[in-house]
Amino acid sequence: MMILYWHPASPYVRKIRIAVQLLGLAGRFEMRDADVNDPGDPLRQQNPLSKVPTLVRENGSALYDSPVILEYLDHLAGGGCIIPREPEARFAALRLQALCDGALDANYLLMCEDWYRTPEQRVARWVDKQAGKIERALDTLEAAPPDLSGMPNVGQIALACLLGYRDFRFDGTWRETHPRLHAWYDAFAAAVPAFAATIPSSG
Amino acid sequence: MMILYWHPASPYVRKIRIAVQLLGLAGRFEMRDADVNDPGDPLRQQNPLSKVPTLVRENGSALYDSPVILEYLDHLAGGGCIIPREPEARFAALRLQALCDGALDANYLLMCEDWYRTPEQRVARWVDKQAGKIERALDTLEAAPPDLSGMPNVGQIALACLLGYRDFRFDGTWRETHPRLHAWYDAFAAAVPAFAATIPSSG
Missing domain, CATH: 1.20.1050.10 (Glutathione S-transferase Yfyf (Class Pi); Chain A, domain 2)
Known part of the structure; x- marks a missing residue:
């Protein structure tokens, strides 16, 4: 499972959640609450900027910010879905x-x-x-x-x-x-x- | 000629200027000074965010922010140059x-x-x-x-x-x-x- 560090108020996270549904990828993610201001939050180990969304892939590597995650989701779905190729x-x-x-x-x-x-x-x-x-x-x-x-x-x-x-x-x-x-x-x-x-x- | 709205202090502009040189595209750009705080600067007609860098293509359409411009430059140079394909x-x-x-x-x-x-x-x-x-x-x-x-x-x-x-x-x-x-x-x-x-x- 991939891990998506998130917060319910973030519009940048909302973009990811919408894309995950549109691309049929929902089953591959676990959502993890993040407090971007908490120095002890594991988010900081994944993203030095301490921002959500941050995606941790199955191989353990992290991706951010939201445009990069969206391109990765598009890639997982085969490409050319939410980011046109033309x-x-x-x-x-x-x-x-x-x-x-x-x-x-x-x-x-x-x-x-x-x-x-x-x-x-x-x-x-x-x-x-x-x-x-x-x-x-x-x-x-x-x-x-x-x-x-x-x-x-x-x-x-x-x-x-x-x-x-x-x-x-x-x-x-x-x-x-x-x-x-x-x-x-x-x-x-x-x-x-x-x-x-x-x-x-x-x- | 494409037009690059720029400012000499901007590190985001610097990324573009380096890429232009690396990709051999220098002859295709005209640099135009921009004052992001001046409501009368023509930059505002091209980019509502009034940020540099903003690139105006030969067909008159504008591109921003710097990651998008860099992807466009990579595309102009054939692709896979400064943004790997793999x-x-x-x-x-x-x-x-x-x-x-x-x-x-x-x-x-x-x-x-x-x-x-x-x-x-x-x-x-x-x-x-x-x-x-x-x-x-x-x-x-x-x-x-x-x-x-x-x-x-x-x-x-x-x-x-x-x-x-x-x-x-x-x-x-x-x-x-x-x-x-x-x-x-x-x-x-x-x-x-x-x-x-x-x-x-x-x-």
Whole structure:
């Protein structure tokens, strides 16, 4: 069995869980709770960055971060499933993934501003910088939502997890201002049962 | 001509510049200075995250982040050059890249603590969290430096840029405490002329 270090709040873990279901690989994984802030957590022996998701393969070697794990899952499933082989489609999917992961990174930094700092220690210029990345990413995606047909690719999976994270941590305020993304999100949720099965929680 | 939005201080840009030289693609790029904090910079039209490196292809479509651009460069060069095709070697290289990029991300957040905050606004628990990622990454790499023979892969390129960034921003203090990495770094620099040609500066 492979081991997936996870946390129920992580949108990056959610990407992996969705891919595992889409690719029919669920039986090959054991989920292991990880506390990224606990120096004694065995996660740290597997990933010096102490991040989830981290995947430990059957041969004992670890893989991270989430794009690398997703490529490995795609490889296990035969390749070309959630990462297209054809170059134009492949790079479009990888770029969309990078855009959504980058927006998720900015979301995480916004949360850390609350988690790690007193109100006096928060800095508007930093908050605005991160919020601007998210706003521009969502507006760009609203202008041209990605296609959604057949097997979702890593970019589409990342977008669904980004929007789900906005729901989870930021009260879904993106919905009113981004109606086309809202429709896209509903269509993704209807097409991918694993999405509803992985709604984030604080754990 | 493709356009590469860049900044001379960015270690992520440095990865791209090294790969461009290694792959013999230098003649196909025009470098364009970018100010990631300037709302009027054309970079923002190409990448909503306003990050460098961002590559604009000849057909006008943009690619990011650095791992995606590196895969595209590898593709342009025929494939299998800086990202091995054989699965075990490929995932080892991608994991090493993720580890070094993750340590670079932590380095960047440490710098931002200085750039964006007064001393009173800095938080030791946050600084320690980022510093711990870097320390554990370097110690893990010191225990088993990667192989270095033939064409460098994306993981090795990322490691060299991580160590170079420690020199640039943190005064090279890693050298004394990580002698095997120091030797690895010197061997990389000797083997890859593009490394010395891309020493970071504040611009």
